[in-house]
Amino acid sequence: MFSFLLRKAGVWFARKQQSHEGSERVQNEEVHIVGDLNVVLKQLKEEVQDSNDIVIRRFRLGGSQGRECALVFVDGLSESRTVNEDIIRPLMRANIKLEEDSATEIIARIMHQHVYVNEIGVLHTMSEAFGSALFGDAVLFIDGVPCALSLNARGWEMRSVSEPASEAVIRGPRESFIENMRTNTSLIRRKIKNPALIFESFTIGRKTRTSVCIAYLRNVCKPELVKEVKKRLRAIDTDSILESGYIEQYIQDQPGSIFATVGYTEKPDVAAAKILEGRVAIIVDGTPFVLTVPFVFLESFQAPEDYYLKFYFATFVRIIRIIGYFITILAPAFYVTITTFHHELIPTSLLIAMAKAREGVPFPAFVECLLMIVVFEIIREAGIRLPRPVGQALSIVGALVIGESAVSAGLIGAPMVIVIAITAISGFLVPTQNDAAIILRLILLLLAACFGGFGIALGLYAILVHMSALESFGYPFLSPSVPFDLEDQKDSVVLLPNWMQVSRPKGMATDQQRKVYNVPPVGVDKSDDN
Amino acid sequence: MLSVKQLSFASALFIVASSLLIKSVYMFTFQDSWISVLAAILVALLIIGIYGMLGRRHPGLCPVNMSEAIFGKVLGKFIAVLYIFFFLSLVVLNLEDTGSFVTSSILPKTPEAVVYVLMIVVCAMTVSKGHKMCMYSTMMVILVGSILVSNMFLLANKADFKNFLPILVHPPKNYALAVHGLLMLPLCEIFVLMMFAPDMDKPEAIGSALRAGILIGGFLLFIIVVRDIAAMGGYLQFTNNPTFSAIRLIEIGDFLTRLEILYASILITTFTFKISVCFYAAIAGMARLLRIDNYRIFIGVISILIIVATRGIFESTFEHNEWKRSAPAYSAVFLILLPILMLLVSFVRFGKNPKKQTASQKGSENEENTGLKPDMASGET
Numbered sequence: 001m002f003s004f005l006l007r008k009a010g011v012w013f014a015r016k017q018q019s020h021e022g023s024e025r026v027q028n029e030e031v032h033i034v035g036d037l038n039v040v041l042k043q044l045k046e047e048v049q050d051s052n053d054i055v056i057r058r059f060r061l062g063g064s065q066g067r068e069c070a071l072v073f074v075d076g077l078s079e080s081r082t083v084n085e086d087i088i089r090p091l092m093r094a095n096i097k098l099e100e101d102s103a104t105e106i107i108a109r110i111m112h113q114h115v116y117v118n119e120i121g122v123l124h125t126m127s128e129a130f131g132s133a134l135f136g137d138a139v140l141f142i143d144g145v146p147c148a149l150s151l152n153a154r155g156w157e158m159r160s161v162s163e164p165a166s167e168a169v170i171r172g173p174r175e176s177f178i179e180n181m182r183t184n185t186s187l188i189r190r191k192i193k194n195p196a197l198i199f200e201s202f203t204i205g206r207k208t209r210t211s212v213c214i215a216y217l218r219n220v221c222k223p224e225l226v227k228e229v230k231k232r233l234r235a236i237d238t239d240s241i242l243e244s245g246y247i248e249q250y251i252q253d254q255p256g257s258i259f260a261t262v263g264y265t266e267k268p269d270v271a272a273a274k275i276l277e278g279r280v281a282i283i284v285d286g287t288p289f290v291l292t293v294p295f296v297f298l299e300s301f302q303a304p305e306d307y308y309l310k311f312y313f314a315t316f317v318r319i320i321r322i323i324g325y326f327i328t329i330l331a332p333a334f335y336v337t338i339t340t341f342h343h344e345l346i347p348t349s350l351l352i353a354m355a356k357a358r359e360g361v362p363f364p365a366f367v368e369c370l371l372m373i374v375v376f377e378i379i380r381e382a383g384i385r386l387p388r389p390v391g392q393a394l395s396i397v398g399a400l401v402i403g404e405s406a407v408s409a410g411l412i413g414a415p416m417v418i419v420i421a422i423t424a425i426s427g428f429l430v431p432t433q434n435d436a437a438i439i440l441r442l443i444l445l446l447l448a449a450c451f452g453g454f455g456i457a458l459g460l461y462a463i464l465v466h467m468s469a470l471e472s473f474g475y476p477f478l479s480p481s482v483p484f485d486l487e488d489q490k491d492s493v494v495l496l497p498n499w500m501q502v503s504r505p506k507g508m509a510t511d512q513q514r515k516v517y518n519v520p521p522v523g524v525d526k527s528d529d530n
Numbered sequence: 531m532l533s534v535k536q537l538s539f540a541s542a543l544f545i546v547a548s549s550l551l552i553k554s555v556y557m558f559t560f561q562d563s564w565i566s567v568l569a570a571i572l573v574a575l576l577i578i579g580i581y582g583m584l585g586r587r588h589p590g591l592c593p594v595n596m597s598e599a600i601f602g603k604v605l606g607k608f609i610a611v612l613y614i615f616f617f618l619s620l621v622v623l624n625l626e627d628t629g630s631f632v633t634s635s636i637l638p639k640t641p642e643a644v645v646y647v648l649m650i651v652v653c654a655m656t657v658s659k660g661h662k663m664c665m666y667s668t669m670m671v672i673l674v675g676s677i678l679v680s681n682m683f684l685l686a687n688k689a690d691f692k693n694f695l696p697i698l699v700h701p702p703k704n705y706a707l708a709v710h711g712l713l714m715l716p717l718c719e720i721f722v723l724m725m726f727a728p729d730m731d732k733p734e735a736i737g738s739a740l741r742a743g744i745l746i747g748g749f750l751l752f753i754i755v756v757r758d759i760a761a762m763g764g765y766l767q768f769t770n771n772p773t774f775s776a777i778r779l780i781e782i783g784d785f786l787t788r789l790e791i792l793y794a795s796i797l798i799t800t801f802t803f804k805i806s807v808c809f810y811a812a813i814a815g816m817a818r819l820l821r822i823d824n825y826r827i828f829i830g831v832i833s834i835l836i837i838v839a840t841r842g843i844f845e846s847t848f849e850h851n852e853w854k855r856s857a858p859a860y861s862a863v864f865l866i867l868l869p870i871l872m873l874l875v876s877f878v879r880f881g882k883n884p885k886k887q888t889a890s891q892k893g894s895e896n897e898e899n900t901g902l903k904p905d906m907a908s909g910e911t
Contacts, residue, residue, distance in 0.1 A: 457795040462652045468666040469659040484668035
């Protein structure tokens with residue numbers, strides 16, 4: 001029902017938007033580049049007004065008698081060394097007569113002989129020219145030629161590849177994606193050196209014109225999946241894409257659900273592993289977070305390190321993560337229900353101790369719990385935004401004032417502090433699910449306060465029903481548990497060693513089922529030792 | 531599309547739900563109940579054979595459409611309405627069962643109506659997912675099954691095999707009554723899952739799916755009954771809820787106790803599943819009978835009707851217990867008599883090999899006009 005309301009609201013907003021749309025559309029009409037340089041430059045000036053980062057450099061091809069031309073580029077996006085040395089200098093020195101040649105010949109000559117850049121394109125409309133210049137290319141307009149050349153001179157300031165901030169590892173590659181899309185694609189390409197790895201790009205966002213690029217392995221990824229991803233990306237019609245989160249909201253299967261059905265990662269090795277499984281990665285310019293689809297719930301419990309470590313340990317850690325997830329959504333609800341409804345579930349001695357601790361507490365357990373959850377969320381949120389030097393003050397306030405003083409003042413019981421602390425800490429075992437977990441925790445807490453254990457059981461059941469009906473790009477969200485598949489359990493709660501991962505998850509990839517070609521691995525067979 | 535595996539695990543889960551509240555079998559055969567269970571499973575397999583044959587002869591048709599196809603327009607519609615009523619009554623009865631369990635063992639001070647409302651809300655949500663509700667049944671059966679089996683081992687120290695003695699001492703009528711009760715209450719009720727026939731990827735295999743369901747569910751039922759007898763012995767007759775009481779006995783090293791919470795949560799979730807399936811069967815049947823594509827429009831109204839009906843169905847526990855004695859007879863009409871009748875009429879009218887109808891009959895238009903008219907004519911001549 002909630003999703004129904006959400007859909008209705010979406011339709012309403014879309015209708016509201018349509019009435020604004022008309023004027024925008026007219027402006028985007030195609031204007032062809034004309035042969036007269038002065039006219040072109042006038043059009044350019046009209047469009048960019050006095051924007052001071054757009055440089056228009058006028059000069060003559062091949063010295064003073066040559067044709068007049070203008071080089072347009074954005075200061076800061078184009079590298080001045082390339083522009084000076086490889087474009088302007090050879091063009092000025094071009095020691096050939098260009099006056100008598102036709103437009104196509106001029107273009108051909110320049111392309112073949114006179115500029116030293118690796119990527120050249122011919123542009124026919126003004127919007128293309130703008131797009132190209134704003135991407136960092138230098139655009140060359142020549143008098144008498146009804147088209148323009150885009151010359152790759154891209155080069156801008158960017159962060160260097162550094163360690164990921166959100167997915168730290170002890171063992172495994174330390175590099176992370178950065179804000180520049182090209183660097184990100186190169187990071188993936190360095191992991192998968194295979195011509196079948198395809199990058200296809202799109203430009204999304206009417207105003208921001210963000211480049212978005214999808215990456216997949218041609219023979220492994222299902223063509224329907226690629227088609228679906230492209231379809232959903234093309235359907236996005238909005239002003240701005242500033243982060244991959246924007247894309248995520250547009251392409252989700254069920255936008256009303258609290259669970260994200262699109263995965264994200266900051267690490268090239270994770271993205272590469274997912275592409276190798278048959279998934280599609282979506283790289284958005286301007287953000288280090290790369291999206292991967294389809295996304296299943298279990299991926300939140302997988303860490304890249306699992307595959308680099310011994311599988312016994314990896315399995316153990318995964319089970320711990322799952323337990324942690326259940327603790328983080330259930331602990332407050334469970335505590336409230338056993339203190340409010342089901343005292344008989346607590347061993348007597350513990351019950352007495354708990355009753356003693358709660359003796360002077362003025363609120364019912366539910367209110368107490370809600371209060372503590374809110375306080376913790378406040379501390380957490382503050383901790384993220386806090387300037388680093390103040391951080392310590394916060395932890396002192398959190399630990400001493402809330403932990404110690406509130407208990408001794410009798411505002412809250414000591415067991416509650418323990419419960420909330422373990423809830424909070426467990427939440428960080430599964431960081432990608434933390435946002436959904438907070439909501440689930442509150443829902444279950446409310447159910448527990450109203451209906452006790454019955455409410456929790458029904459709540460969990462409802463969550464299960466909801467999740468098992470979810471799909472991510474046609475792939476069941478709870479796979480391989482729902483629908484249950486015994487073979488795919490090799491990489492679920494249990495993780496079998498890498499050499500036993502002989503097939504990709506079912507239904508994810510095309511016919512290329514085998515990932516491992518020699519089983520058992522080299523070294524297991526003792527017979528050919530000598 | 532539902533696979534055969536998913537449907538069989540769904541039917542197993544369906545059986546497990548009622549198995550947890552089973553009591554009537556102990557009233558008739560006490561310590562010999564495990565024999566009744568085995569016999570009931572065998573008989574159930576025979577009856578499932580009838581369902582399977584119906585499924586093979588009319589693949590992709592749910593009982594509602596099937597009765598229309600077999601009995602013709604007027605009588606068929608009447609029987610279809612009876613089936614819808616039966617499914618609705620199952621919803622109401624099971625909801626009542628769960629409600630009384632919850633109010634008696636978990637939330638003694640809560641009015642039953644609150645329990646009904648909460649459960650129906652969750653069921654309505656499940657029903658709105660359509661046949662996808664069977665998807666998670668495999669995982670649930672594995673979870674529930676492992677809990678039940680582990681419970682059996684945890685009760686090993688309380689088990690006494692003398693409790694099974696003496697064997698075969700009750701009058702034969704008691705065994706017959708017990709088998710009948712078991713057949714009707716947990717086992718053959720999976721007939722309701724025939725309503726998922728149009729959603730299956732291999733509709734003609736529905737018989738084998740149900741058979742596998744009986745075997746899995748029957749195994750779990752057998753484990754439950756054996757454990758109860760072994761642990762409880764003579765006390766079986768005095769408790770209102772033998773399984774609940776048996777699990778209460780678990781006590782390992784002063785630490786692993788109070789496992790009845792596990793039992794309670796299993797019971798609540800499996801019953802919610804069962805009620806959702808019956809609920810879906812009822813409203814999907816209505817939609818198919820009335821040729822409406824979207825069965826979801828019924829959810830709201832029927833939910834409210836169900837709550838009202840459940841509130842008023844039994845005035846007292848005594849009345850409830852009285853009903854439990856006659857419930858098997860009531861179910862037998864729909865689970866044994868009518869299917870046999872359907873099969874017979876189908877044989878008489880369509881001969882050995884009824885023209886295969888397409889599986890895509892999902893409650894939509896005129897199967898009478900397309901595939902059946904020629905058959906009817908040939909059947910009558």
